[in-house]
Amino acid sequence: xxxxxxxxxxxNSAPSxxxxxxxxxxxxxxxxxxxxxxILFSGWPELRLGMYVLALFLVFLLxxxxxxxxxxxxxxxxxxxxxxxxxxxxxxxxxxxxxYTVMLSVMSFNVGVFFAAVIGYAFGFFLVKSRALAIANKAxxxxxxxxxxxxKV
Numbered sequence: 566x567x568x569x570x571x572x573x574x575x576x577n578s579a580p581s582x583x584x585x586x587x588x589x590x591x592x593x594x595x596x597x598x599x600x601x602x603x604i605l606f607s608g609w610p611e612l613r614l615g616m617y618v619l620a621l622f623l624v625f626l627l628x629x630x631x632x633x634x635x636x637x638x639x640x641x642x643x644x645x646x647x648x649x650x651x652x653x654x655x656x657x658x659x660x661x662x663x664x665y666t667v668m669l670s671v672m673s674f675n676v677g678v679f680f681a682a683v684i685g686y687a688f689g690f691f692l693v694k695s696r697a698l699a700i701a702n703k704a705x706x707x708x709x710x711x712x713x714x715x716x717k718v
Contacts (some may be wrong), residue, residue, distance in 0.1 A: 578631050593674045602675035605666070617677070624670045624678050625685035632689025634660035636697075 592603075596656050600617035602610065604624070610616035616672040634656055 591625075591700045596674050596676050596679070600677075602673045602678060604670050604675070605672050620670075621677055621681040624667060624681040625669070625688075627667045628682045628685025629689035629692070631660055631667060632663045632686055632693055634663065634692055645663060 600614050601612055602617065602620070604610060604620045610620040638652055638656055640653070666667070667682050667685075672679050
């Protein structure tokens with residue numbers, strides 16, 4: 566079956582009404598480098614280097630925060646199960662909201678945003694794991710020193 570070409574133009578740009586002007590916003594579908602990204606909101610970071618750097622820093626902080634929230638809050642013995650479950654569910658919900666925000670930021674296909682997210686996740690992982698290791702080492706040192714001290718009779 567032979568199909569005639571469509572009369573509708575195919576373009577990666579969509580018309581937009583930003584600040585009262587009819588401009589074209591280019592939505593990229595492959596990785597690119599540059600400060601002309603649109604991250605999360607139309608018109609942000611406004612094609613300015615300072616705003617782009619701020620956007621990268623915010624993506625970095627969001628990714629780092631997702632990793633910090635990956636550690637569930639401790640449920641203490643005797644705590645009301647409803648309160649404990651609601652606390653853990655709230656932290657999980659906030660973590661997922663932040664993770665999806667980072668994912669949407671990365672979907673701008675800007676290489677700088679991608680690197681900011683990956684470095685933020687890695688640095689957050691480092692902070693969480695190094696803190697856990699420090700706590701484990703402290704507990705092991707305390708238990709070994711308690712075992713090596715002879716009991717006075």
